[in-house]
Amino acid sequence: MTIVRLGYVAMSIELQNCSPSQTMTFAQFKRLNDREAAIRKLERIAASNLENCLRLLKHNAANSIHFFRLSSRLIPLANHEELSDWNYLRPLKDPLKRLGQYIKEHPSRIDFHPDHFVVLNTPQEETLRTSLKTLALHKALLKGMNVDTEHRCVLHVGGGYEDKEKALELFIENWGLVPQSIQRMVMLENDDTTFTLKDTLYLCEKLGIPLVFDYHHHLAHHEDSDWESEWVRVVKTWESSQLPIKMHISSPRSEKEFRAHADYVDVSSFITFLNEIKGTIPEIHCMIEAKQKDGALFRLAEELNEVKGITRIDTSSFEI
DNA sequence: GCCAGTCAAGTCCCG
DNA sequence: CGGGACTTGACTGGC
Numbered sequence: 001m002t003i004v005r006l007g008y009v010a011m012s013i014e015l016q017n018c019s020p021s022q023t024m025t026f027a028q029f030k031r032l033n034d035r036e037a038a039i040r041k042l043e044r045i046a047a048s049n050l051e052n053c054l055r056l057l058k059h060n061a062a063n064s065i066h067f068f069r070l071s072s073r074l075i076p077l078a079n080h081e082e083l084s085d086w087n088y089l090r091p092l093k094d095p096l097k098r099l100g101q102y103i104k105e106h107p108s109r110i111d112f113h114p115d116h117f118v119v120l121n122t123p124q125e126e127t128l129r130t131s132l133k134t135l136a137l138h139k140a141l142l143k144g145m146n147v148d149t150e151h152r153c154v155l156h157v158g159g160g161y162e163d164k165e166k167a168l169e170l171f172i173e174n175w176g177l178v179p180q181s182i183q184r185m186v187m188l189e190n191d192d193t194t195f196t197l198k199d200t201l202y203l204c205e206k207l208g209i210p211l212v213f214d215y216h217h218h219l220a221h222h223e224d225s226d227w228e229s230e231w232v233r234v235v236k237t238w239e240s241s242q243l244p245i246k247m248h249i250s251s252p253r254s255e256k257e258f259r260a261h262a263d264y265v266d267v268s269s270f271i272t273f274l275n276e277i278k279g280t281i282p283e284i285h286c287m288i289e290a291k292q293k294d295g296a297l298f299r300l301a302e303e304l305n306e307v308k309g310i311t312r313i314d315t316s317s318f319e320i
Numbered sequence: 321g322c323c324a325g326t327c328a329a330g331t332c333c334c335g
Numbered sequence: 336c337g338g339g340a341c342t343t344g345a346c347t348g349g350c
Contacts, residue, residue: 011344023345025327073344080328116342117329130329159331193332260342 003283004274005244006297006316007067007109013295015059020052021073026080039083043091046075050095054102061106064314065297067285072114074141079133089140096144103145109243109285110147112138113154120178120186121158121171128174135182142185151241153185154212157195157203168199175207183209189248192217192259197230204237211237214248215273216289220259228276235281244283249273250290263291267303274310278320 012018022045024038032038053070060068078088103110118131135153142149161167175183189212190200197211197218204211211234218227238245249270253260265288277284290296297316304310304318311319 019345021344023327025346027327028346071344077328082328115329116331119330122330124330127330134329161331 002274002278002281002320003313004318004320005067005109005283005285006288006301007065007069007285008288008290008294008297009069009113010071011293012056012059013293015055018052018055018059020049020056020071022049022052023073023076026077026082029077029083039086042076042083042086043088046078046088046092047095049074050092050099054095054099057099057102057106057108059294060108061102063294063298063316065294065316066107067109067287067316069111069113069287070141072112072138075137078137079130089144093144096141097146100145100147103147109246110142110145111152111154111246112141114138116156118155119158120155120174121167122174123161123170128177132178132182135185139182139185148242149181149185151185151187151210151243154187154189156189156191157200160194164194164199168195168203171203172206187212187246189214190217190221192220194221196222197227197234198223201230201233201237205233208240209237210241210243210245212246212248214250215269216248216250216252216261220252231277231280244285245281246285246287248287248289250288261289261291264296265290265300267300267307270300271304271307271310274320 011020024042024045029038029042049071053074057068060066075088075092077083114134118134119127120131122128122131138153139149142152157168157171159167187210188200188204190197197213200211203209213234235245249265251262251264251266251269252258253262288297288300301315305312309320313319
């Protein structure tokens with residue numbers, strides 16, 4: 001018996017005018033003559049993004065969705081080097097607290113997926129520095145919401161730098177430079193171009209990092225298509241975590257654009273996956289990475305509902 | 321109101 | 336070494 005819980009990413013197709021990722025580019029910022037006014041505008045955008053996150057959480061609670069990835073673009077130009085004097089967190093204290101309060105009252109697994117500019121295995125000191133700064137921002141956001149920071153940020157391994165083995169060792173080397181409080185936030189995901197499930201497992205086992213298995217990436221990039229025999233190892237990377245194992249699901253847009261994400265999740269390949277892992281763990285959380293966001297979640301949930309052997313618990317949770 | 325082009329950040333790939 | 340692609344959603348500017 002395994003409980004399967006579905007989640008989705010960052011924004012809703014159903015809610016109108018509810019983007020948590022409104023932004024201002026640096027070019028726009030520079031074009032404004034009054035720097036103070038420009039900073040106030042950044043703060044208004046950030047506050048509005050957090051406000052929209054709250055609306056999204058309410059939408060989730062109303063629909064029994066308890067697993068959600070927050071946008072990593074909540075604060076435009078945060079950590080930009082020319083805005084280093086800007087204390088972007090101070091005006092966000094209250095909105096963050098409100099989010100935290102809501103999460104406490106309507107428990108939900110919340111996490112982040114900082115974008116691909118965070119590269120922990122980079123050979124460049126400067127890039128590592130800005131990556132750590134970005135992760136520190138994520139940590140501050142979690143703290144502001146009073147959410148336990150453990151295993152909340154999914155990252156990719158990073159660049160291949162023409163020698164994958166060396167790049168893996170570089171990750172291990174740099175990991176030693178990552179503050180412990182940030183280390184404990186991190187989960188690693190197999191990617192679709194460079195680091196396979198096996199490569200990522202190597203790091204996760206060595207460094208004690210939970211592995212987020214991306215099934216679609218695995219199909220797109222592997223030495224050996226067999227993932228089933230590695231599943232026990234994946235599960236094991238979660239043993240020290242407080243949180244249930246988590247994975248990503250999405251479907252190829254087409255045979256030609258295999259790596260691109262489709263609008264919806266193909267239910268039959270998902271069921272094939274579920275049948276493989278059924279009973280191996282008490283609970284699994286599946287993050288749907290589809291263009292139609294919550295729309296894809298609702299459709300998949302409807303389809304699962306029709307399947308024999310799958311019992312619905314609520315809109316987004318099932319027992320198999 | 322619609323569409324094409326632009327945007328902080330990194331890496332890869334091509335010339 | 337320089338520049339474009341990649342990928343993504345938001346937003347601007349031109350029509």
